[in-house]
Amino acid sequence: MSAAILTVTLNPALDQTILLDHLVPGEVHRARGAALHAGGKGVNVASCLADWSGNALTASGILGADNQAAFTALFAAKGIADGFLRVPGETRTNIKLSHDGDTTDINLPGLTVPAEMQNTLADRVEELCVPGGLALLAGSLPADIEPAFYATLLSRLAARGVRVLLDTSGAPLKAGLSGAVLPFAIKPNRAELEEFVGHELADDDALLEAAHELNARGVELVVVSLGAEGALFVTAKQALRASLPPLRALSTVGAGDAMMAGILAGLREGAALDRIARLGTAFAAGKLLRPGANLPPRQDVETLADQVQLQNLEIKVKAGGMEI
Numbered sequence: 001m002s003a004a005i006l007t008v009t010l011n012p013a014l015d016q017t018i019l020l021d022h023l024v025p026g027e028v029h030r031a032r033g034a035a036l037h038a039g040g041k042g043v044n045v046a047s048c049l050a051d052w053s054g055n056a057l058t059a060s061g062i063l064g065a066d067n068q069a070a071f072t073a074l075f076a077a078k079g080i081a082d083g084f085l086r087v088p089g090e091t092r093t094n095i096k097l098s099h100d101g102d103t104t105d106i107n108l109p110g111l112t113v114p115a116e117m118q119n120t121l122a123d124r125v126e127e128l129c130v131p132g133g134l135a136l137l138a139g140s141l142p143a144d145i146e147p148a149f150y151a152t153l154l155s156r157l158a159a160r161g162v163r164v165l166l167d168t169s170g171a172p173l174k175a176g177l178s179g180a181v182l183p184f185a186i187k188p189n190r191a192e193l194e195e196f197v198g199h200e201l202a203d204d205d206a207l208l209e210a211a212h213e214l215n216a217r218g219v220e221l222v223v224v225s226l227g228a229e230g231a232l233f234v235t236a237k238q239a240l241r242a243s244l245p246p247l248r249a250l251s252t253v254g255a256g257d258a259m260m261a262g263i264l265a266g267l268r269e270g271a272a273l274d275r276i277a278r279l280g281t282a283f284a285a286g287k288l289l290r291p292g293a294n295l296p297p298r299q300d301v302e303t304l305a306d307q308v309q310l311q312n313l314e315i316k317v318k319a320g321g322m323e324i
Contacts (some may be wrong), residue, residue, distance in 0.1 A: 005134045006129055006133065015292075047199070054080065089111055113145055149172070
């Protein structure tokens with residue numbers, strides 16, 4: 001079993017989304033509805049990619065054997081090849097309170113993954129990758145997996161000629177950007193990028209400077225997601241701001257993962273940066289119109305992509321800085 005695109009999720013979750021009109025701490029609330037979805041960043045990305053085009057798509061990582069039914073049902077329904085390893089116990093459940101046009105997340109601890117299983121997982125991920133293909137390492141790590149685990153996978157996959165995208169934060173992101181082999185692309189939000197660089201990034205110029213420093217070190221594509229303000233798509237030679245007018249969101253859960261799915265779809269096409277930016281933005285917007293990690297029909301997403309507003313951003317280099 002191999003895939004042109006592989007997503008890896010080491011800390012998946014069953015996402016329990018509860019719909020509320022408003023959230024007032026300390027008060028009793030009556031929910032308008034609830035839904036349970038198999039989730040986790042890489043699982044969400046795979047789900048959206050399957051809606052777009054499920055060809056040669058595999059999802060891998062670690063699942064608890066005791067409550068895997070929702071995941072196996074999702075993979076079967078969407079034609080996603082199941083490359084997950086199972087360990088004893090239950091995959092965590094995350095609570096997502098959807099209210100006032102926003103989402104409040106309550107994320108529970110993940111599974112315990114023995115050291116020998118971590119080695120087996122690294123071998124499995126390497127086996128599933130295709131030279132010249134794409135791999136996404138996504139999400140947080142269970143507490144007993146060291147932050148450098150992603151960096152280890154990066155090195156092994158890059159050695160096989162795989163382009164690796166890294167979508168994580170905190171210590172795993174820092175470790176992944178500190179090794180000899182760097183990811184092909186990353187997609188932090190403003191807060192995650194600020195945490196990585198260690199200072200505030202108050203405007204586009206500051207964000208671009210931080211992104212271009214990463215480009216200069218070897219990260220070919222840096223996407224900075226900015227919520228309702230859109231996203232910046234930055235390479236060493238070009239920088240774009242991509243945005244759409246605000247949409248009435250049915251659910252914001254997984255919008256960032258949908259954007260990553262759009263980026264992967266563009267990369268699989270061999271698309272230029274403007275097409276990648278359009279697809280990433282359109283996937284995220286389209287997902288807002290659907291519960292769970294699901295996209296509208298492909299033509300609807302293409303219509304959104306055509307409506308994406310792109311702005312070329314001037315690259316300003318400080319005196320003594322790198323030449324762009």
